[in-house]
Amino acid sequence: MxxxxxxxxxxxxxxxxxxxxxxxxxxxxxxxxxxxxxxxxxxxxxxxxxxxxxxxxxxxxxxxxxxxxxxxxxxxxxxxxxxxxxxxxxxxxNAHPDCLHDCIFLVCDSCGQTTHIDDDAITKTVRSAAKNTGFSPVRPVIEVRGKCADCD
The missing domain is CATH 1.10.10.10 (Winged helix-like DNA-binding domain superfamily/Winged helix DNA-binding domain)
Structure with a gap:
């Protein structure tokens, strides 16, 4: 990763x-x-x-x-x-405003806690898939809904 x-x-x-x-x-x-x-x-x-x-x-x-x-x-x-x-x-x-990149959010459906993670391999793949369809991605937003470790 x-x-x-x-x-x-x-x-x-x-x-x-x-x-x-x-x-x-x-x-x-x-x-x-x-x-x-x-x-x-x-x-x-x-x-x-x-x-x-x-x-x-x-x-x-x-x-x-x-x-x-x-x-x-x-x-x-x-x-x-x-x-x-x-x-x-x-x-x-944004805890690192001096660094521009795509983000992935993990959003807990129970408590609302949102964790931000960075994974350039995933966001690069998303951008590439979009481009392969002729779409020009400006700012991908990736959100994963579920339960955090505290609520699971």
Missing amino acids: AIHDHHEHAGNDLTRAAQTTLEKSGEQWTSMRERVFEALAGFDKPASAYDIAEAVSKAEGRRVAANSVYRILDLFVGANLVRRVESANAYVA
Whole structure:
């Protein structure tokens, strides 16, 4: 199995890595973007835009609209700071925003825990299969639904 090696960031180091990556893409790291990113990174499971808006609203002491959070999340996904778990319509902070590659998510149907793994051999095969049909893959999303070790 071809595992993709990278340095995973956490805590303040993750926020700094996200800021650096976003600024390298030509975008500004605003205080609201930082709050959204930190709120998302604080969740132990994928979070919806509404979950994030609620967390930021509590921290700010004022209402933050989910629409504003969605716009920021769209920017973050495009800049590789955040990954969208399609089947859950939720987001997770990318622990290695300075490394661009395809991801595989293992999603527990019981508790919602989502584990991110990298396997370049699998994602290369998926991209190749798509190309063989004349399809141009931009960003494959691979999600495996089941039960995590804690729920099994």
